[in-house]
Amino acid sequence: MLTIVFFALSGLDVLDALDVVDKPSLIEWIYSLQVLPTDDKSNLSRCGFRGSSHIGVPYNSSKGPGAPHTYDSGHVAMTYTGLACLVILGDDLSRVCREACLAGLRALQLEDGSFYAVPEGSENDMRFVYCAACICFMLDDWSGMDRQRAIDYIRRSTSYDSGIGQGAGLESHGGSTFCAVASLCMMGNLQEVFSERELKRIRRWCILRQQNGFHGRPNKPVDTCYSFWVGATLELLDVFQYTNFEKNRSYILSTQDRLVGGFAKWPDSHPDPLHTYFGICGLSLMGEAELQKVHPALNISVRAFESLRRLHEAWRQKST
Secondary structure, three states, rough: OOOHHHHHHHHHHHHOOHHHHHHHHHHHHHHEEEOOOOOOOOOHHHOEEEEOOOOOHHHHHHHHOOOOOOOOOHHHHHHHHHHHHHHHHOOOOOOHHHHHHHHHHHEEEOOOOEEEOOOOOOOEHHHHHHHHHHHHHHOOHHHHHOOOHHHHHHHHHHOOOOOOOOOOOOOOOHHHHHHHHHHHHHOHHHHOOOOHHHHHHHHHHHHOOOOOOOOOOOOOOOOOOOOHHHHHHHHOOHHHHHHHHHHHHHHHHHOOOOOOOOEEOOOOOOOOOOHHHHHHHHHHOOOOOOOOOEEEEOOOOOOHHHHHHHHHHHHHHHHH
């Protein structure tokens, strides 16, 4: 599944160990997961990247039109992670059908500003608003969403305690607060959407999530992944330095499996790709030696982000 590949690949990038992967083969495999437009472009609303080749669609590494298939469609999280993986691998995104990806993304946005994951319908919440913002940011084209509707959705999802939930009226959560703040940062609208007083309240809510590591909601146990979700939010809000790095670092390292490697959500639990990746990212945010810096909004290494920025400059020069 493409998201698991992202955790592994981006984790290796932050560890400065991308030399262990076969980059050309991996790039080809990722492109084979792109849902391409058919000759008549009748499937534009279904385009993007699928998570795997599980439905038996013929292998197509972006060399020719897509094949019509009743159940073949992109998934917003897979499109985000697929594009991110290509950027991490140093690909120039020249085989990404940007127009089709953006058309597929537009088709997923609901009237309330949130996004479905797939055109057939699914949950719709802040996670997919974030994925949509990442896709538009990476493709350097915000025509893939109605930004004002997305902004309104974020505003309505702000809770009485100043944290942000997955949707209006839902409990404040460290993950959805990250998704909202990071989305607004990529849009360049954070200061317009929230007043300085509101931003101070969001900062306070996030800082209060630290015990030794971070938890995602009040009265919940700490969990390795929130060292990134909440830590990155605080970094975007310019106050991460006021947290206790030593306690946070000690907690993350206490969840590492000394036999098989990787990090778990809790000490003495089984490690998994998600918590391993976000444990590494949490350490990177604190400036851990020998780790590449992580871009707190886009959730890739700063090195990969700089590669993306150079791509954007080349696209803009070509279009002028």
